Amino acid sequence: MVITKGKVVSLTYTLRDGRGEIFEHTDVPISYLHGSGEGLFEKIENALEGLEVGGSVDIELTPAEGFGEHDPALTFTDDIANVPPEYQHVGAEVEAENEQGETVRFVVTAIADGKLTVDANHPLAGQTVRFAVTVQAIRDATPEEQRLGQLTSPLH
The missing domain is CATH 2.40.10.330 (Thrombin, subunit H)
Known part of the structure; x- marks a missing residue:
């Protein structure tokens, strides 16, 4: 199964700040509904399109693509x-x-x-950051999840 619109994707990631230091890391998979525009930065979601379980991407996000400029x-x-x-x-x-x-x-x-x-700025506002993302699981979204555009049930 590959990541396409309407799939529920479970992933792990490491987020590095502008200095290259780990800001956040998760080994516990998080899930999102691919193509919903919710829960994931657009550039990362686009890079995940077409990947299979075990696939990974390393994406750099500018402030405009990520956490915004420092205000x-x-x-x-x-x-x-x-x-x-x-x-x-x-x-x-x-x-x-x-x-x-x-x-x-x-x-x-x-x-x-x-x-x-x-x-009140996000701690990473104004920084170019890197996400290293690995796909852990993919499943079809339920009809209700597709209708609502969000997750309603666990991954498995």
């Missing part, structure tokens, strides 16, 4: 005194709601001179 408007600095103590350390995650009612996740990225900086 300075999503970085904020304030006096540390205005921040609750539980968030006063680098790496702390803060969730807030924007004007549209959407939840936005901020990460404390710096503390210096009595100021604390948070950033």
